[in-house]
Amino acid sequence: MGVKFASKDKAIKAKSKSGQKGEKSFGWKLLIPVLAFFGFFNIVPTLWMLGLSFNDYKLISSNAPHYVGLSNYQSFLADQQVAHAVNRTFVFLAFAIIFQTTLGILIGVLFWRNDKLRGRRLALTLLFTPMVVTPVASALFWKLILDPNFGVGNYFLQIFGIAKIDVLTSQSLAFPTLLVVDTWMWTPFMALMTLAALGSVPKAELEAASIDRLPLFTVIKTVVWPHAKFILMLGILLRSIDAFKTMDLSLIMTDGGPGDKTELIALSLYRYAFKSFNLGYSSAISVFLLFIAISLTSIYLYVLNLKSRKEA
Amino acid sequence: MNDIHLKNVSKHFGSLKALNDITFTIPKSSVTVLLGPSGCGKTTMMRIIAGLEEPTSGQVFFDDLEATNVPTRRRNIGMVFQYPVIYKGTSVRRNLELPLLSEKLSKDEITKRVDEVAELLGITEHLKAQVDELDNGTRQKIAVGREVARQPRIILFDEPITNIDITAKLELKRSLKELFSRLKQTIIYVTHDQTEAMTLADQIALMKDGSIMQCDSPSEIYKNPKSEFAGWFLGNPGMNFVVDKFINVKGNDIGSALFSQSIPLGAKAAQVKTLGVRAEGISVSNSQTPGSVSARILSKSLGTGGQYLLNLAYGDLTVKARVPHYLGRQLENNVWTTVANENVMFFDDAGNAV
Structure with missing residues (x-):
């Protein structure tokens, strides 16, 4: 009897193994369209760009692309202008994340705490408007507001007897102005992520915390953060990558000026690729940007995993 | 002596009338079970006592002082929820300690209370364990322990053993029975399970459609039901x-x-x-x-x-x-x-x- 059972058992196991294999291959087949799409539009261009970065390839030159090894990278590392742009971009990124995350969390908490407030939905819709407007349109719109001659901003300053300021050509104010506009545009995104993050905290745990009279800091640390951290950190990650790529704002509002005060790395890249048509060199810059984006993602994922590992 | 008194309390959620003009008294140091089928308003009534819901009309009194608009934090109550609520990422001891830390108690007193409660609920061996690793039954014991250790004026239990597997359920029911008889504290316990109600209660408030049909001791409500509903709901089989x-x-x-x-x-x-x-x-x-x-x-x-x-x-x-x-x-x-x-x-x- 025992033998019989054992052989039956084996048969079942074998069957389930082959069944699992079949299921697995079916899963892969289902993935084919998306993998093909991803490969064609993502991996191929990336590899192409990587290849180009080792070539001297200028669209305005009649020379065919030829292999130059690490030469593009060497000139990129020696390029003072690019180095400044990279530094500036990191400063822009840091301030943008600090301002937008802080303000976004404050606004998110405000809406979360007052979920029965009248007009909440309307206020939320209005708040999210800047986020849905195309960045180029937003940039143009702010450029017009801040225009020294016919801008609404300066008109109001004049009413209060304050002299006109041309912030976009001011050496000291142009960069902060870009930051303010970026913050205006993207704080709603962080507010939305905060709302989503707070929404993921179970109501019973918050109620238990208020019944247990836990102090606010303990509530945030032991109840809110463990649930909210993933969505909030994802928001910060997305915003960081996006801020690093900011180009449209400075192109439209200041064109990198005055001087190179608002020249961000993505704008430099745009100039090398589509003004100077130096595709080899701009590909090297792109590879650098890709490296930064991947590093940021890895850092965030590492931080989150580390925390959850510690908790486990 | 009265501990909690509800006077003409009603609660409406839009067109739904969850509680209809309830006047009810909960005596001190007794176990009152709110019993009734799903949707009868028992949890709403408990949440109003906890301050987690505001009544549409009526008043709530704690020791003859009006508490209708007193926020939850200031009511000095404990509550055990249907799903075990634990503070994740911490140890069992830390979970039991957390509410005590804001009570301004001495370190020795906190340790003493935590040890006592752990002993009472049979979770001493888990004190050092991380709460995330434990099963639902033990988590619910921690949630119970956390409220008991605080020694609040009143502890509310909202169907605490409904979502726990059968073995842990029996064990927790026994622990609760022992705990209630030892504590001599004011306890309100919400359930739809008549066996739980009969085992644990000093008085049962039988509820239906947002009203209290009868409030008596378990034996009285069983022997002398004041309505067909009470006769039908209690007893296996019903009357x-x-x-x-x-x-x-x-x-x-x-x-x-x-x-x-x-x-x-x-x-x-x-x-x-x-x-x-x-x-x-x-x-x-x-x-x-x-x-x-x-x-x-x-x-x-x-x-x-x-x-x-x-x-x-x-x-x-x-x-x-x-x-x-x-x-x-x-x-x-x-x-x-x-x-x-x-x-x-x-x-x-x-x-x-x-």
């Missing part, structure tokens, strides 16, 4: 109801196929529409005794505690009876039954006891 087509009202006397002689009821007899008899209120025998009537056994089955559950027929009238195991085995198909007068309840048209 047998004999509807008016099987009742003969002759002047002030009430007769039925269940008993050989009419029961004199006085002037109230005219109001009676339904008779109620509990399954164990019917005595069954193989032989005829004085005052017994004959019945036929339609079916026999073994019920909880080894007792036999009988389906008896008196002509077209069928009722359920419960008899001890030894008797149930001996019974033949045709039996003789008697029902003592004190085992018969009378209800009017609206289902209220006469």
Whole structure:
């Protein structure tokens, strides 16, 4: 009897193994369209760009692309202008994340705490408007507001007897102005992520915390953060990558000026690729940007995993 | 002495009336169980006492002081939720300590209370473990322990053993029973399970459709239900109801196929529409005794505690009876039954006891 059972058992196991294999291959087949799409539009261009970065390839030159090894990278590392742009971009990124995350969390908490407030939905819709407007349109719109001659901003300053300021050509104010506009545009995104993050905290745990009279800091640390951290950190990650790529704002509002005060790395890249048509060199810059984006993602994922590992 | 008093409390969620004009008192140092089917308003009532919901109208008093608008934090209550609420990413000891840290107690006192409560609930061995690793039953014990250690004015339990597997359920029920008898604290316990209510309660408030149907001790509410609903909801099986087509009202006397002689009821007899008899209120025998009537056994089955559950027929009238195991085995198909007068309840048209 025992033998019989054992052989039956084996048969079942074998069957389930082959069944699992079949299921697995079916899963892969289902993935084919998306993998093909991803490969064609993502991996191929990336590899192409990587290849180009080792070539001297200028669209305005009649020379065919030829292999130059690490030469593009060497000139990129020696390029003072690019180095400044990279530094500036990191400063822009840091301030943008600090301002937008802080303000976004404050606004998110405000809406979360007052979920029965009248007009909440309307206020939320209005708040999210800047986020849905195309960045180029937003940039143009702010450029017009801040225009020294016919801008609404300066008109109001004049009413209060304050002299006109041309912030976009001011050496000291142009960069902060870009930051303010970026913050205006993207704080709603962080507010939305905060709302989503707070929404993921179970109501019973918050109620238990208020019944247990836990102090606010303990509530945030032991109840809110463990649930909210993933969505909030994802928001910060997305915003960081996006801020690093900011180009449209400075192109439209200041064109990198005055001087190179608002020249961000993505704008430099745009100039090398589509003004100077130096595709080899701009590909090297792109590879650098890709490296930064991947590093940021890895850092965030590492931080989150580390925390959850510690908790486990 | 009163601890909590609700005065004309109503709660409406849009068009849904969750609580209708409830006036109710919860005495100090007693276990009050709010019992009723799902959607009867028992949890809403508890949440109003906790301050987690505001009543649409009415007042809540704690020790004769109005507390209707006092925020939850200042009510000094403890609450155990349906799903075990634990503070994740911390140890069991830390979970039990957390609320005590804001009570400004000395370190020794905190340790003493945590150890005592852990001992009481049998979770001492888990004190160093991370809460995330534990099963739901132990997590719920931690949630209970956290509230007990704080020693609040009152502890609310919202169906605490509903979402726990069966073994842990029995264990937790036993722990709670022991805990309640030791604590001598004001406790409100919400459940839809009559066994839990009968085991744990000093008084049961039976609720239906946002109203309290009856509030009495478990034995009183079982023996003398004030409504058909109370008779039906409590007991396993629920009370047998004999509807008016099987009742003969002759002047002030009430007769039925269940008993050989009419029961004199006085002037109230005219109001009676339904008779109620509990399954164990019917005595069954193989032989005829004085005052017994004959019945036929339609079916026999073994019920909880080894007792036999009988389906008896008196002509077209069928009722359920419960008899001890030894008797149930001996019974033949045709039996003789008697029902003592004190085992018969009378209800009017609206289902209220006469």
